Amino acid sequence: MRTRLKEYRARYDLTQEDLARKVGVRRETIVYLEAGKYMPSLKLAHDVAVALKATVEELFIFEDR
């Protein structure tokens, strides 16, 4: 899984901590999400998408293995 979180975060000038506060998770979770190391729940993916004014498909890119 690849994510475009960093790019969208930069667009709104948000730090990882700001985004974490907006979606109500720990900062580490945003770090692992950005690195594509953590597969979020549907709710978290939705909350992040809402916070970054994007769609889930725009933020999270699933590649075929």
Add this chain to the structure above:
Amino acid sequence: MGENQKRGESVRLAFLAGLAIVIALSFMFWGINALDSNLWVGVGLLVAAPVAMVVAIWVYLRERKKIASGLPMQDERSKGIFQKATSYTFYTTLYFVLFFSFILDEPAVKDFVTVERALMMVLAEMVLALLVFLGYFNLKGVPE
């Protein structure tokens, strides 16, 4: 994070801090009691007590700062990691106890391992396994 959630997290943190103090004090009392019968165990526990206390205070201050700034102590990822680590610890402990039950019949082991020691070894294995799995899954980042 709402005010109610903030309050809940603060209460949870205070409870965990209290638990850490109880554990550190238990280490100290066990250490003092063990000094007569087993010097090294006593010294080890007396060293572990302040170390546990310092780590607990450091974690408490760090988490309190995070809660004050509106970040939660727990989220879906940390809960997932804890659940996965505890289930792995459970299976590891089952294998450890099974292994223990096989070697307990050996004469050399039988003389050394008393019931108290066996219990302590299993407890130590559980705590160590939990810490190792928590660290591993935290680094890996994927509680799937």
